[in-house]
Amino acid sequence: MYMDELIRHTGVVMSVSGDTAHVAIVQTSACSACKAKSMCMSSESRQKEMDAVMLEPMAVGDKVEVEVREHLAWRAVLLAYILPFVVMMAVMATLTFATPWSEAVVGAVSLGSIALYYLVLSAFKHRLQKQFTFTARKL
Numbered sequence: 001m002y003m004d005e006l007i008r009h010t011g012v013v014m015s016v017s018g019d020t021a022h023v024a025i026v027q028t029s030a031c032s033a034c035k036a037k038s039m040c041m042s043s044e045s046r047q048k049e050m051d052a053v054m055l056e057p058m059a060v061g062d063k064v065e066v067e068v069r070e071h072l073a074w075r076a077v078l079l080a081y082i083l084p085f086v087v088m089m090a091v092m093a094t095l096t097f098a099t100p101w102s103e104a105v106v107g108a109v110s111l112g113s114i115a116l117y118y119l120v121l122s123a124f125k126h127r128l129q130k131q132f133t134f135t136a137r138k139l
Helices: 070-098 103-123 125-131
Strands: 006-017 020-028 045-054 063-069 135-138
Touching: 006 070, 020 063, 045 063, 063 070, 070 103, 070 125, 103 125
Parallel strands: 045 135
Antiparallel strands: 006 020, 006 063, 020 045, 063 135
16 A cells, blocks of 8 residues: 555536446646736636546536546556556667668657557556545535
8 A cells, every 4th residue: 555645636527327436627737827928828727527536426517626636647657657657768869770771751650659659558548537536525
């Protein structure tokens, strides 16, 4: 068991199915609470929807807190951003020095390697969903 911090967001239950709640959270940038945001174009907020395991009975409209362990967030960053970049760079470096292909072909194949990476990752979608679980509790 990991003893790391929890990442928490508040949200509203949109629907309930079994022991899972479909929750809408508003994700805000660091600037969105600033008083000068109307004069600045960098502030933004977006609504995200996710499924979370209910720790207690909930109903549509309940305010909840959605939690995930911090180490899982870092693992998600690794799988979604860092590893694809490493794969692309490794393929590009290998093809650049090992083949007589043009830069355009090497670039296209390198980008294709990212597509292949995400296809393989999507094949493990159900396994990953079991690892990356969000939990919800009423506020």
